[in-house]
Amino acid sequence: MAFMLLAMPAAQAQLPDFTTLVEESAPAVVNISTRQNVSSKGSAGGFHQLPELEGLPPIFREFFERSLPMPREPQGRNRGQQREAQSLGSGFIISEDGYILTNNHVIADADEIIVRLADRSELQAKLVGTDPRTDVALLKVEGKNLPTVKLGKAKDLKVGEWVLAIGSPFGFDHSVTSGIVSAKGRNLPNDNYVPFIQTDVAINPGNSGGPLFNLDGEVVGINSQIFTRSGGFMGLSFAIPMEVALDVSDQLKASGKVDRGWLGVVIQEVNKDLAESFGLDKPAGALVAQVLEKGPAAKGGLQVGDVILSIDDHPVIMSADLPHLVGAVKPGKTIKLQVMRDGSRKTLKVKVGALPNEGEEMSLAGDKSSASASNRLGIVVGDLTPEQKKAIDLQGGVVIQEVQDGPAAMIGLRAGxxxxxxxxxxxxxxKTFAKIAQELPSDKSLSMRVLRQGRASFITFKLAK
Structure with missing residues (x-):
């Protein structure tokens, strides 16, 4: 017992003191509210419901006002009339003349944006620009000598390091929470261009868009999302690295939009079986499942089946590393790709293109065909007609007309x-397919590239002896 009593003061002395950091940094953290005229039609009891993300058992949620109650509809108002909705989020001032960073989803579709400063004064903000792909928005208020935060670099963070958040959870201004960096470079579903900082800092609705500080009082990230099954904090929160946010901010300030690098490929993860089938020592890299016609990758000689291992000597460990590495490259720059092709390493030089607007990406579409041939995989396949090849921009390939009992059914292949x-x-x-299928080895990981509804992917399977 005596040992425990002696040890406690030493342990307590090692805990960080955040008081000076908060005193110096909190004045530059702001509360953001928005007003939006929305139709009351379809609202239930005056609450706005956030649907769960389809197909994702764990929910990654943009976590501010969408789970808060919205103003109730006045008695006697007819459905379909307009009412005013308000929302709460956070932000922070990055320049003395009034530039403010926050999340895109905090101010999305707002008709009016109000910024409340630490002294309780309110200013109307102008939207400079937004970038939904990184969930960053830049605002501007009129002011001089405004308090600002110090800006740091997320790349200097170490896992296990203390960090602190200041924001307005549930509207409680300037609430302070702390924790540690749990991981770096996290990739989340539908967020291909942000290598998130994961922390265990308590984050709740209203913290969204607020700053994440290191112990030097520097902002290293923007609190953006949480992992939750309940709608509240469950110990996993995610912040946008400051380097990403500042690059977006600079581009928005200069031109009002963000340009990103783009290769024009569809990629997938390399698992153990795929690694074996492509001659890799271990699972790593991004497998090219599709190369879009006339895209930068096609012009640079990248081929279906290549495994991208590095970009300009930056290793691609997971396939999700590729989008934000390429996205950070300025369009027009030539990069060096190291790929695994036919069991050997190869270096390619590719001139990066500009990422198209959403919905403008080149795509492929497939259809069915006629002639048939049987094979040991348990499927009936047919040649593509010239019209079908032209429609889906393929030189060859076969279409599955029927899936019978066998390996193909077990791995989820479908007719079409x-x-x-x-x-x-x-x-x-x-004919070629039947010949290759007949000669497939048993008890070895094999790969197959399948095009379904315009999307290509590699799948692996083994044939029993």
């Missing part, structure tokens, strides 16, 4: 799928 590669070999006809 188009197979373009089998065991790393190009399929140019049903």
């Amino acid at each position: 799928d188009v197979i373009t590669h089998l065991n790393n070999q190009v399929i140019d006809s049903a």
